[in-house]
Amino acid sequence: MQPESTQALCHVAVASCLCMAVVCAGVFDGVSVQVGYEHYAEAPVASLPVFLAMPFNSLINVAYVLLGTYWLRRRASGPGHPEALRRARYLKDVFAAMALVYGPVQWLRIATQVHPAAVLDQWLTLPIFAWPIAWCLSLDRGWRPCLFLAIECLSLGSYGLARLHPRGFEAALGVHIAAVVGQALHAHRRHGGPSSGRYLALGVLSCSGFVVLKLCDHQLAQWRLFQRLTGHFWSKVCDVLQFHCAFLFLTDLSTRQTPPRARKTH
Structure with missing residues (x-):
């Protein structure tokens, strides 16, 4: 494994552990989250073990792990300079590591239906949406680790809205989605082509x-088509697809990018 890949995995692992520690410390005990099987259209199967009680909503989380593994193993694309390739690999592998972490966290929420797992599932969603913003900004502003860290910290901090209002998480997520789409459109206009436009539209x-x-x-669930494979299940299929499209879009832009000679490298 390349040093950048190891570094990316370590950074995501440390950040995830810190988030788990904060949640376990009870900082977000007052956050309103949905807990209980009644919040899902898929009926639990009593004869199955708890980690497969809702089999389809449980097993779909394997797709995140497979996606993360695929992109972690895939070669980075970018300008031919070795330093640029190392940085492109780090950006890609951080995003892949996030997918590797997110699948088990969602599965933990489905299996346990406890408040801390639901909070962690919500909270980790936000920095995942924030990372494409950082990646897009790197195409314009170059390698700015402090900026990337600031974006992720601001994203994590935005979950504080969930303590202030029952719909605070939805508001924070909506802002994240709007920011990602806006930044992606800007990056596509500056660096993209037909293929990146297709990936952006699909995403x-x-x-x-x-x-x-x-x-x-x-x-x-009133429709037969959604009674076994429910809307929640298909929403997770769409989530995996948008993850994959984001990878395709961002790596496509990285391949097309020609970095300025005078770009900062710190």
Whole structure:
């Protein structure tokens, strides 16, 4: 494994452990989250072990791990300079490591239906959406570790809205989605081409499916098509697809990018 890959995995692991420590310390005990099988259209199967009580909503989380593994093993694309390739590899591998972590966290929430797991699931969603913003900014501003850290810290801090209002998380997530789409459009205009435009369109479509299908989980269950494979399940399929499209979009832009000679390197 390349040093940049190891560094990316370590950074995501440390950040995830810190988030778990904060949650376990009870900082977000007052946050309103949905806990209990009644919040899902998929009926639990009593004969299955607890980690498969809702089999389809549980097993879909394997897809995040497979996606993260695939992109972690895939070669980084970028300008031919070795330093630029190392940085492109780090950006890619941080995003891949986030997918590797997110799958088990979501599965833990599904399996346990306890408040801390639900809070952690929500909280880790925000920095995942924030990372493409940092990646896009790197195409314009070069390698700015302090900026990347500031974006992730601001994203993590925005979960504080969930303590202030029952819909605080939804507000923070909505702002993240709008910021990602806006930054992606800007990056596409400056660096993109036909292929990146297709990936961006598919990513936005997948994101829309992720939001709508999850919100309409119970309403869709009246239709036979969504009674076994429910809206929540398909929303997670869309989530994996938008993750993959984000990888394709950002690596495509990185491949096209020609870095300025005078760009800062610290």
